Amino acid sequence: QAGLTQPPSVSKGLRQTATLTCTGNSNNVGNQGAAWLQQHQGHPPKLLSYRNNNRPSGISERLSASRSGNTASLTITGLQPEDEADYYCSAWDTSLSAVVFGGGTKLTVL
Amino acid sequence: QVQLVESGGGVVQPGGSLSLSCAASGFTFSSYGMHWVRQAPGKGLAWVAFTRYDGVNKYYADSVKGRFTISRDNSKNTLYLQMNSLRAEDTAMYYCAKDFESSWAAFDIWGQGTMVTVSS
Numbered sequence: 001q002a003g004l005t006q007p008p009s010v011s012k013g014l015r016q017t018a019t020l021t022c023t024g025n026s027n028n029v030g031n032q033g034a035a036w037l038q039q040h041q042g043h044p045p046k047l048l049s050y051r052n053n054n055r056p057s058g059i060s061e062r063l064s065a066s067r068s069g070n071t072a073s074l075t076i077t078g079l080q081p082e083d084e085a086d087y088y089c090s091a092w093d094t095s096l097s098a099v100v101f102g103g104g105t106k107l108t109v110l
Numbered sequence: 111q112v113q114l115v116e117s118g119g120g121v122v123q124p125g126g127s128l129s130l131s132c133a134a135s136g137f138t139f140s141s142y143g144m145h146w147v148r149q150a151p152g153k154g155l156a157w158v159a160f161t162r163y164d165g166v167n168k169y170y171a172d173s174v175k176g177r178f179t180i181s182r183d184n185s186k187n188t189l190y191l192q193m194n195s196l197r198a199e200d201t202a203m204y205y206c207a208k209d210f211e212s213s214w215a216a217f218d219i220w221g222q223g224t225m226v227t228v229s230s
Binding site: 032034035037039044045046047050051054056086088090091092097098099100101102103104 | 145154155156157160169170171172205210211213214215216217218220221222223
């Protein structure tokens with residue numbers, strides 16, 4: 001099953017803004033929107049947002065999600081050391097009747 | 111508190127079988143869809159299977175279709191994954207995850223995972 005496309009790595013400085021992207025097609029991101037997950041080494045993932053910036057309780061307001069066409073984006077402002085992690089996007093694919101994941105982006109905070 | 115606890119992982123030979131369980135607590139298990147997601151060592155996340163809240167509709171990744179079966183027992187608040195004809199490429203940490211707001215693709219509660227190693 002074809003997955004979503006994420007850049008393998010992004011590096012930004014402390015207190016800067018990082019924007020992570022996730023590109024799919026009209027059957028997944030373009031149709032259903034995307035979810036964003038954060039994973040620190042050795043820990044299970046944590047849900048950050050789903051669809052139109054719908055965030056579970058407790059998620060920092062420094063994180064915001066958006067979508068334009070078939071591309072979803074996660075913007076993290078005021079980068080902190082604890083933001084350094086792997087970030088994954090996921091979406092339901094209506095053509096495949098399956099969840100598709102992106103390959104993940106490793107965010108490095110310099 | 112809200113919790114998912116996986117069990118049943120281990121080492122199995124290629125072609126063998128293994129059954130995973132995921133015990134849920136702290137939320138109304140019977141009201142939510144549930145997923146299995148795996149992660150091979152050093153690799154990204156890969157979705158395995160999903161069952162709706164009532165266990166009627168089930169969906170699988172192509173890589174496991176016909177070999178794995180997802181099921182649930184709402185009376186026991188437990189999710190299962192029966193894995194048959196295991197291959198080396200099935201080696202991974204297996205997580206159960208709760209579906210978020212009927213999204214079918216977002217997961218708001220995760221277990222700590224159970225490791226499955228397929229090796230001779």
